[in-house]
Amino acid sequence: MPLNKEIQPGDNDELTRERLQATFDTQQMAAALWGSDLARKRRELAKKVDKLTVLHDSKDMSFMTREEKLSENARKVVQMFAHVADIVEDPSDDAEMFHLSSNAIGHEGHPFGVHFVMFIPALKAQADDEQREKWLMPALGLQLIGTYAQTELGHGTNLRALETMATFDKATDEFVIHTPTVTALKWWPGSLGKSSNHAVVSANLIIDGKSYGHHNFMVQIRDENTHKPLKGITVGDIGPKMAYNASDNGFLGFDHHRIPRRNMLMRHAKVDKNGVYTKPPHAKIGYSAMVHVRSVMIGHQGMFLGSASTIAIRYSLVRRQGEIKEGSGEVKILDYQTQQHRLFPQLARAYVFMFAGKEVRELYQKVLSDMEKGETTLLADLHALTSGLKSVVTHLCVAGMEQCRMACGGHGYSRASGIPEIWGVAVGGCTYEGENMVMLLQLARYLMKAVKETKKGKSLGRLVDYLLLPQDRHSLIGRVPQGEYGPHLAAFEHIARRQIFKVADELTKLQDKGMSKEIAWQKKAVELQRAARLHTRFYLAACFHRKVQSVVDGRIREALADLYHLHLNYELLDMVNYALEDAYLKADQVDFIREDMYRLLETIRPNAISLVDAFEFSDRELRSVLGRRDGHVYENLYKWAKESELNRADVLPYFDKYLKPMMLAARQRSNI
Numbered sequence: 001m002p003l004n005k006e007i008q009p010g011d012n013d014e015l016t017r018e019r020l021q022a023t024f025d026t027q028q029m030a031a032a033l034w035g036s037d038l039a040r041k042r043r044e045l046a047k048k049v050d051k052l053t054v055l056h057d058s059k060d061m062s063f064m065t066r067e068e069k070l071s072e073n074a075r076k077v078v079q080m081f082a083h084v085a086d087i088v089e090d091p092s093d094d095a096e097m098f099h100l101s102s103n104a105i106g107h108e109g110h111p112f113g114v115h116f117v118m119f120i121p122a123l124k125a126q127a128d129d130e131q132r133e134k135w136l137m138p139a140l141g142l143q144l145i146g147t148y149a150q151t152e153l154g155h156g157t158n159l160r161a162l163e164t165m166a167t168f169d170k171a172t173d174e175f176v177i178h179t180p181t182v183t184a185l186k187w188w189p190g191s192l193g194k195s196s197n198h199a200v201v202s203a204n205l206i207i208d209g210k211s212y213g214h215h216n217f218m219v220q221i222r223d224e225n226t227h228k229p230l231k232g233i234t235v236g237d238i239g240p241k242m243a244y245n246a247s248d249n250g251f252l253g254f255d256h257h258r259i260p261r262r263n264m265l266m267r268h269a270k271v272d273k274n275g276v277y278t279k280p281p282h283a284k285i286g287y288s289a290m291v292h293v294r295s296v297m298i299g300h301q302g303m304f305l306g307s308a309s310t311i312a313i314r315y316s317l318v319r320r321q322g323e324i325k326e327g328s329g330e331v332k333i334l335d336y337q338t339q340q341h342r343l344f345p346q347l348a349r350a351y352v353f354m355f356a357g358k359e360v361r362e363l364y365q366k367v368l369s370d371m372e373k374g375e376t377t378l379l380a381d382l383h384a385l386t387s388g389l390k391s392v393v394t395h396l397c398v399a400g401m402e403q404c405r406m407a408c409g410g411h412g413y414s415r416a417s418g419i420p421e422i423w424g425v426a427v428g429g430c431t432y433e434g435e436n437m438v439m440l441l442q443l444a445r446y447l448m449k450a451v452k453e454t455k456k457g458k459s460l461g462r463l464v465d466y467l468l469l470p471q472d473r474h475s476l477i478g479r480v481p482q483g484e485y486g487p488h489l490a491a492f493e494h495i496a497r498r499q500i501f502k503v504a505d506e507l508t509k510l511q512d513k514g515m516s517k518e519i520a521w522q523k524k525a526v527e528l529q530r531a532a533r534l535h536t537r538f539y540l541a542a543c544f545h546r547k548v549q550s551v552v553d554g555r556i557r558e559a560l561a562d563l564y565h566l567h568l569n570y571e572l573l574d575m576v577n578y579a580l581e582d583a584y585l586k587a588d589q590v591d592f593i594r595e596d597m598y599r600l601l602e603t604i605r606p607n608a609i610s611l612v613d614a615f616e617f618s619d620r621e622l623r624s625v626l627g628r629r630d631g632h633v634y635e636n637l638y639k640w641a642k643e644s645e646l647n648r649a650d651v652l653p654y655f656d657k658y659l660k661p662m663m664l665a666a667r668q669r670s671n672i
């Protein structure tokens, strides 16, 4: 039995030979990546989706208009729910459902995207028991379609400036929801434009003329039967986007629209019938739906980068171009060192992002169950961690995916590669759920507080314990045996700690000179976001270390360790300026890191296909001609191109309408 479980009769021989070189069992590696239970469920659900033709794309989405895309994905999502009990073991398991939807529907969006990822989590965390009964149960039972309407045309980041009003009317025991200006229109919510009939709406709570800041309200926006907007509500689609065009992101305006008082989500903050307001136990508890998405998107982004790496690495083993040694025949492009250097570090990042995604989900679950008991101590840690990870992971993912696209040459630019769409979806993650730079500055706030605590000999939390440790002056990389690469990890720690303390000292100096805290912060904002990035990259490296250490099977641990060591080398070189500034690393140590990285590229090369096969993306899920498991790329690229709508006729009307008359006229002129 070969160790790579993807080998099948009829596969491209090149890929089979590559797969036979695996040093580990790909299903065991899949278990390390996804968790053994989820890996098994993914495998089984993919087989079931393969058999259920009603879940298959009716044609490649690249050849569809937006309306066709919306309709196609609405059709598939309805079929998916109709068959869900036969396909998944536990329909209430978000992870299993996400993988089902990734297989059957893909990532271009569908009417229930925000419903499951924000609307339901908002109800779970913020609705009281009676409200859960009223809305959560119907939402879970698909009796209504919800969205999360917070961002406005004028403001997305600065939530304190949101303009939508929810004014309490004591006489009728209602809130009057109103959009006072054009900039107050809700703008962007997913599935709002044409699909949803309910929304959790963020609006400023106003009681007796006093504003209590924004709170969340349940608002029905469309009639349950006719689907027409309710009186006082204007709603529509905001138009085409870079990608994610099967999602109808929308706008929404209210003209003094009335809702019952009990439509304010009241698990934590409350308003009684006399207009008496009760504060929540934590000011930011109402932000929980955002924290939920930030926590799930880390693993999803890792998956996007894993998909792009799979496509590019498989294709690089099919594509031959040029010779390394003259006369010895064209080589697979993955045999070029530059191609390996382009792709393997992205593969390593995909792995660590998936591991980090798992860790952060566990912390989220813990915080959620604490919150249920009114306990909010870990909320600040979770906010800091997710803010940093969300920003660094999305940024590195899209940079990595772009490398994958370019590594596929011209065919990478074609939608047939599958990379443009997932890149477009992933890059949205740099903006949604908090613009990356803004979220890095949120983490920086936490880090600056942590420095203050450290100076008192205390730690703000587990994530920043390392700030209490003394700084070494010189790195031991290349000075002691490599072992488990301890000195490399220590270098990440050193770089992060130094930048954090450096910027904290600079802030103090500016304030000592009389500058206000806010202006000092502005003067150092770029350095602050750098501190946040370095802290997060240290967290990621440490997470990779924890994962490798936890693996029991020797062959899996060895293959993972190769990726981990490559990651350490590659990322350190990417941040090397920070280590050179204080001469922590010497030039010969940088050379040592480089040479070790090149060695690791060669070590990883024979396992490359098995490391991507271990993601176990089915062809249906990958939606890529270049990334096909069987490697039959060229004949299928030709088949795909023939599906282009432009090939429906040899001559298209625009030729007769514009080009032919122009050429005829030109010929006539030349005959005169």
Ligand SMILES: CCCCCCCCCCCCCCCCC/C=C/C(=O)SCCNC(=O)CCNC(=O)[C@H](O)C(C)(C)COP(=O)(O)OP(=O)(O)OC[C@H]1O[C@@H](n2cnc3c(N)ncnc32)[C@H](O)[C@@H]1OP(=O)(O)O
Pocket (backbone or CB within 6 Å): 094, 095, 097, 098, 101, 112, 113, 114, 116, 117, 148, 150, 151, 156, 157, 158, 159, 160, 190, 284, 287, 288, 290, 291, 293, 296, 379, 380, 383, 431, 432, 433, 434, 435, 438, 442, 445, 446
């Ligand atoms: C079919 C079935 C499938 C089912 C399966 C489902 C699987 C999932 C499918 C995945 C599909 C993915 C689809 C993707 C959809 C994308 C949807 C996108 C949605 C959105 O974008 S919603 C809108 C998001 N908006 C934002 O993120 C706004 C960003 N801005 C902010 O968050 C805040 O304004 C702020 C954080 C930048 C600043 O806030 P504020 O001004 O209020 O606060 P201060 O800066 O003054 O800070 C005060 C203190 O509060 C702390 N703080 C802030 N936020 C939090 C928090 N969330 N938690 C805890 N603490 C918080 C600050 O740190 C400050 O603390 P300090 O101690 O004073 O320093």
Ligand SMILES: Cc1cc2nc3c(=O)[nH]c(=O)nc-3n(C[C@H](O)[C@H](O)[C@H](O)COP(=O)(O)OP(=O)(O)OC[C@H]3O[C@@H](n4cnc5c(N)ncnc54)[C@H](O)[C@@H]3O)c2cc1C
Pocket (backbone or CB within 6 Å): 114, 148, 149, 150, 151, 154, 155, 156, 157, 158, 187, 188, 189, 190, 244, 249, 428, 431, 432, 433, 434, 435, 436, 437, 438, 441
């Ligand atoms: C695909 C997609 C889906 C979305 N889905 C939803 C949804 O379902 N529901 C919803 O409510 N919203 C949704 N959004 C909106 C999204 O949450 C916001 O676009 C996002 O929070 C960024 O806010 P903004 O657009 O106001 O950007 P801005 O804040 O205007 O950002 C513009 C620039 O200003 C900078 N900037 C802003 N403030 C600061 C600051 N304080 N310090 C330093 N720099 C700053 C930013 O870094 C950025 O460079 C979605 C957006 C996208 C792209």
